[in-house]
Amino acid sequence: xxxxxxxxxxxxxxxxxxxxxxxxxxxxxxxxxxxxxxxxxxxxxxxxxxxxxxxxxxxxxxxxxxxxxxxxxxxxxxxxxxxxxxxxxxxxxxxxxxxxxxxxxxxxxxxxxxxxxxx
Numbered sequence: 001x002x003x004x005x006x007x008x009x010x011x012x013x014x015x016x017x018x019x020x021x022x023x024x025x026x027x028x029x030x031x032x033x034x035x036x037x038x039x040x041x042x043x044x045x046x047x048x049x050x051x052x053x054x055x056x057x058x059x060x061x062x063x064x065x066x067x068x069x070x071x072x073x074x075x076x077x078x079x080x081x082x083x084x085x086x087x088x089x090x091x092x093x094x095x096x097x098x099x100x101x102x103x104x105x106x107x108x109x110x111x112x113x114x115x116x117x118x119x
Contacts, residue, residue: 020054
Protein backbone atom coordinates (compact mmCIF):
# COMPACT_ATOMS: atom_id res chain seq x y z
CA UNK A 1 0.00 0.00 0.00
CA UNK A 2 1.38 3.38 -1.04
CA UNK A 3 1.96 5.98 1.66
CA UNK A 4 0.28 9.36 1.06
CA UNK A 5 2.48 12.39 0.61
CA UNK A 6 2.00 15.39 2.90
CA UNK A 7 0.27 17.26 0.06
CA UNK A 8 -2.13 14.37 -0.65
CA UNK A 9 -2.85 13.99 3.05
CA UNK A 10 -3.57 17.73 3.42
CA UNK A 11 -5.86 17.61 0.35
CA UNK A 12 -7.83 14.72 1.86
CA UNK A 13 -8.26 16.63 5.11
CA UNK A 14 -9.45 19.73 3.22
CA UNK A 15 -11.94 17.62 1.20
CA UNK A 16 -13.23 16.06 4.40
CA UNK A 17 -13.59 19.49 6.02
CA UNK A 18 -15.41 20.77 2.93
CA UNK A 19 -17.88 17.84 3.00
CA UNK A 20 -18.54 18.41 6.70
CA UNK A 21 -19.01 22.15 6.16
CA UNK A 22 -21.51 21.54 3.35
CA UNK A 23 -23.49 19.22 5.66
CA UNK A 24 -23.56 21.90 8.36
CA UNK A 25 -24.72 24.51 5.86
CA UNK A 26 -27.52 22.18 4.69
CA UNK A 27 -28.79 21.82 8.26
CA UNK A 28 -28.56 25.59 8.74
CA UNK A 29 -30.63 26.15 5.56
CA UNK A 30 -33.29 23.75 6.86
CA UNK A 31 -33.35 25.69 10.14
CA UNK A 32 -33.74 28.94 8.23
CA UNK A 33 -36.88 27.49 6.63
CA UNK A 34 -38.16 26.38 10.05
CA UNK A 35 -37.56 29.89 11.37
CA UNK A 36 -39.37 31.42 8.39
CA UNK A 37 -42.35 29.12 8.95
CA UNK A 38 -42.35 29.93 12.67
CA UNK A 39 -42.50 33.66 11.88
CA UNK A 40 -45.20 33.10 9.28
CA UNK A 41 -47.35 31.24 11.81
CA UNK A 42 -46.66 33.74 14.60
CA UNK A 43 -45.45 30.95 16.89
CA UNK A 44 -43.99 31.86 20.28
CA UNK A 45 -41.80 30.13 22.84
CA UNK A 46 -39.13 27.55 22.19
CA UNK A 47 -38.91 26.03 18.73
CA UNK A 48 -37.34 22.79 17.53
CA UNK A 49 -34.27 23.32 15.37
CA UNK A 50 -32.06 20.68 13.78
CA UNK A 51 -28.58 20.08 15.13
CA UNK A 52 -26.20 21.77 12.67
CA UNK A 53 -23.33 19.34 13.19
CA UNK A 54 -21.32 17.80 10.37
CA UNK A 55 -22.89 14.32 10.67
CA UNK A 56 -25.22 13.95 7.65
CA UNK A 57 -27.26 11.33 9.53
CA UNK A 58 -27.85 13.43 12.65
CA UNK A 59 -31.52 13.89 13.51
CA UNK A 60 -31.11 15.52 16.92
CA UNK A 61 -33.64 18.28 17.63
CA UNK A 62 -32.75 21.25 19.81
CA UNK A 63 -35.22 23.52 21.58
CA UNK A 64 -34.26 27.20 21.29
CA UNK A 65 -36.14 30.45 21.45
CA UNK A 66 -36.27 32.27 18.14
CA UNK A 67 -34.19 35.08 19.69
CA UNK A 68 -31.47 32.61 20.72
CA UNK A 69 -31.35 31.10 17.24
CA UNK A 70 -31.20 34.56 15.69
CA UNK A 71 -28.26 35.40 17.96
CA UNK A 72 -26.40 32.33 16.71
CA UNK A 73 -27.25 33.19 13.10
CA UNK A 74 -25.94 36.72 13.56
CA UNK A 75 -22.53 35.26 12.72
CA UNK A 76 -22.13 33.39 9.44
CA UNK A 77 -19.61 30.93 10.87
CA UNK A 78 -21.54 30.02 14.04
CA UNK A 79 -23.59 26.83 14.29
CA UNK A 80 -25.92 25.41 16.92
CA UNK A 81 -25.22 21.78 17.78
CA UNK A 82 -26.35 19.21 20.28
CA UNK A 83 -24.08 18.91 23.29
CA UNK A 84 -21.09 16.73 22.35
CA UNK A 85 -21.60 16.99 18.60
CA UNK A 86 -18.60 18.30 16.64
CA UNK A 87 -16.48 18.27 19.77
CA UNK A 88 -13.02 19.41 18.76
CA UNK A 89 -14.21 20.64 15.34
CA UNK A 90 -14.34 24.38 15.75
CA UNK A 91 -14.25 26.62 18.78
CA UNK A 92 -16.96 26.39 21.43
CA UNK A 93 -18.42 29.89 21.73
CA UNK A 94 -20.90 29.01 24.44
CA UNK A 95 -22.60 26.09 26.10
CA UNK A 96 -26.26 26.37 26.93
CA UNK A 97 -28.78 24.00 28.42
CA UNK A 98 -29.38 21.49 25.63
CA UNK A 99 -27.10 22.94 22.95
CA UNK A 100 -23.66 24.31 22.13
CA UNK A 101 -22.66 27.15 19.82
CA UNK A 102 -19.65 26.31 17.66
CA UNK A 103 -17.57 28.78 15.64
CA UNK A 104 -16.01 27.34 12.50
CA UNK A 105 -12.69 28.55 11.14
CA UNK A 106 -10.47 27.53 8.25
CA UNK A 107 -12.07 25.79 5.26
CA UNK A 108 -15.34 25.16 7.13
CA UNK A 109 -15.60 28.75 8.32
CA UNK A 110 -14.95 30.07 4.82
CA UNK A 111 -17.65 27.87 3.31
CA UNK A 112 -20.08 28.83 6.06
CA UNK A 113 -19.53 32.53 5.37
CA UNK A 114 -19.72 32.02 1.59
CA UNK A 115 -22.98 30.04 1.80
CA UNK A 116 -24.63 32.34 4.36
CA UNK A 117 -27.85 33.48 2.69
CA UNK A 118 -28.09 36.42 5.07
CA UNK A 119 -25.07 38.23 3.63
